Amino acid sequence: MNSSSDLDFLLPELRFHVAQYFERNDYYQAVTEAFKLVRLRLEELTGNERASQVFRDNARSPEFWDEIYGCSPKGQREEDYRRAVGYLHLAIQYFRNELVHQVADERFDRSIALSYVATANLALHCIGPALSEEWVNLFYAELKAVHGAYRSRSWFYADLASGGWMSKLSEDFQADALAPSQLRRLKEDVLGDLELQQSYDRSNIEFMKLEFVAGQLSDEDMDVIIAAAESNPNNDQSVGFEEFLRYCKQKYPTLASDEVDRALSRRTAAE
Template sequence: MSQLTVADRTFLEAALQLGGGYVLDFTNSSFAQFFDALGIDIFEERYAEYGTSKANRLRAFWKLGTELEVSASLAALADYVQAKRIAEGYDAVPEEHEARIREIASSLAGTSSPRPTLSGATTTEATVSKNLISIEIHEDIYSHIERYLATDDYFHAVEESYKVVREKLRELTGSEKSTDVFNENAQSNKHYRALFGKSAPAGMAEADFFRGIGYLHLGVQFLRNEKAHSLATFVEPNLAIHYISLASLAYDLITRFLSEEAVAEIEEIVRAKRKSYRSVRAFYADFEDGKWLQGISLPASVQSASARRLLKTRWLEEADLTKSYDHSNMVFMRLELVVDELTEADLDLLIDLPTEDSYGNHQEAGMWPFLEFVQRRDPGKLSERAKKRLAEFAAR
């Protein structure tokens, strides 16, 4: 999947004249031949995600193609424009636009590493002062054991933290026993795709890392077995926090990876939900107060706070309010799924996004009810600019 920015896509939409479903002066036949020379069947069904026109197929290709594929196609398009200018005096694309297309192609080529998974760099925080370390326990675990910590019941806090880890392992793989998931030597890669978003490690370093995670979960299993078969006894608080930290780390390391398949699955759930409404009025009746979220069943792999943060980052990067009303609706629907992870800065970013297509038509729809939903969910998330935008909507 390419990482074209919103600004790049907006420019390319205009430069390549994608309005009306066309791409420059290509016919269906010449468009197919152009991509065939790049080893790509642009009329393959997967590229009809947004529609069957040449422009929509190109938009889908920008989303689904790799960095190298999109880079090569843009460079070839620039060559095509240049050749027609020299041979035929073609002036539909100015030379400065051609140069910008080449810059975008070069930029993509420079960041051409594949993105088979999403991974989070930071999910918890820590501070250090000599031998005193203050860490943030993963919120999924803390929310479950908070009541035990509040009453100094450290035995059950530890035991329950390990249960959370084992339950997540079961959700992702079908088994809560790490010996079944990783085997007793932590060498099985049977469930790597479910846990790490890929079927096999990329190299020895990653193989060692994944195996280390396996050993960590083996430790959780056997330490938990000891607690499960013992009467509740006093656990010294400092030791209990070490145990809980181990559980937090084990949990964190299996919830910070998302495969493209998992992302595609949840995006399809949103798309299907939007299409299920027979009218715009029916959709907004549910969308305005988040009713559409009721009954939505999400894959286990995207239910953790870590996964929600990854999805939030991705969906904000991909947010495009210039395509159509329906597409804008789905942008906001996705973000409502991860609303708890949104920040004031995220809302300001959305407000700054362009909303007009290459013809100057306004294509944003859903911002108002989305901001109202955020306000009802957590008024503290609204930035001053978001509050101002809401006031502007209300005054219309």
């Protein structure tokens, strides 16, 4: 397999870090460096490089949740997810401990090395540094630029319903490049400043933000969004609401609740 194509799935930082070792078939070192990067990221976020110090109490300890996730879990499902992340990082610590006692060329071929590096990739993807205020501001400016570039509202709303507008974002603002923890923090920021009754353009941008983080939305979040969109029936400004709901139903079936269906029915009946 081509040495570049089989690394394409890795986060850019990790891919850059290990590519040189794969190029010279030094698979042991590629795995070692991948695990080292996970350890360094954990230390960067928490001040502790050992997963066993961060994910204590059978990976249930909430001590470093703010540093790792930026917010409290909403419900048991998210707590279970955080426990799984903890076990993943613990596994990498113990894998790494075992690696240091191996002969460098023992047992490693390309496919096995890729499997280990993929584990490190997932561990990095599940945690991440907070998005800077500068990045968030630039991202919101990018959304406004993409919105403003549409020559007709009908084209925009068609893309809002399908999520097609996201293909127009520059490489620096692709959701796939963000860790789930970063997307969750961005979601909290979006919901915290949600305004759907100020103007049509403001609502359009808000629904773009919401679609960008839709994979992190819960049923409770959807209830908040629906309430905000329906809060001013006499002078409704929440244009794009129907398209947003249809996008969520199509892209994320778990969000297709009875309440979403009822909101769609109310919106259709009002037209």
